[in-house]
Amino acid sequence: MAVGGKIDGIGDQDDDIRYLFSYNLQRLASLSSRIALLDIKQDFGINIHDWRAMAVLDFLEIAPLQTLAKRAGVQKSQMSRTVSALEDRGFIERDINPEDKRSVHLRLTQTGRDLVAKILAASRDRNRQMLQNLSDEERCELMRLMEKITVGSLDYLRALKGESTPNRPPPPATIFETEIL
Numbered sequence: 001m002a003v004g005g006k007i008d009g010i011g012d013q014d015d016d017i018r019y020l021f022s023y024n025l026q027r028l029a030s031l032s033s034r035i036a037l038l039d040i041k042q043d044f045g046i047n048i049h050d051w052r053a054m055a056v057l058d059f060l061e062i063a064p065l066q067t068l069a070k071r072a073g074v075q076k077s078q079m080s081r082t083v084s085a086l087e088d089r090g091f092i093e094r095d096i097n098p099e100d101k102r103s104v105h106l107r108l109t110q111t112g113r114d115l116v117a118k119i120l121a122a123s124r125d126r127n128r129q130m131l132q133n134l135s136d137e138e139r140c141e142l143m144r145l146m147e148k149i150t151v152g153s154l155d156y157l158r159a160l161k162g163e164s165t166p167n168r169p170p171p172p173a174t175i176f177e178t179e180i181l
Helices: 021-044 048-060 065-072 076-088 110-130 136-160
Strands: 092-096 104-108
Touching: 021 048, 021 110, 048 065, 048 076, 048 092, 048 104, 048 110, 065 076, 065 104, 076 092, 104 110
Parallel strands: none
Antiparallel strands: 092 104
């Protein structure tokens, strides 16, 4: 249950799910998604799947569908439907992959890039509101701890899948760009 009288994220044999880190992380992620959905849908007329695809494609700049789906953490079939809808709305375009004519690369159109810039600004405001109870130092510490948890979680996932663990973690500030295996 506790380390020094504080909830430790693991709990003991007498504790229920509310003491688990993973349960609380999922609840926070769900809350964050609900807030984002209301904010983005109301102000920009797109859903959270559209936003995630566009935001990830924005930092990738150009990518095949499979890479976009992995980086966004969704199934390729779902991403295919999302991309088709975004293409119909003029936010994404497809180009033939010059190295493999059988595949295509996706990129944002100028309209898509403009929308991403607007939503990113709103997202920063939303994140500022969500983190308002933390000091600057606490926010930095939270992000540092999230990076450590991500590294450990990726190592654990690799072990569960019987894959080897890299000898060294990715350089700082890139761990959140790691594809979820």
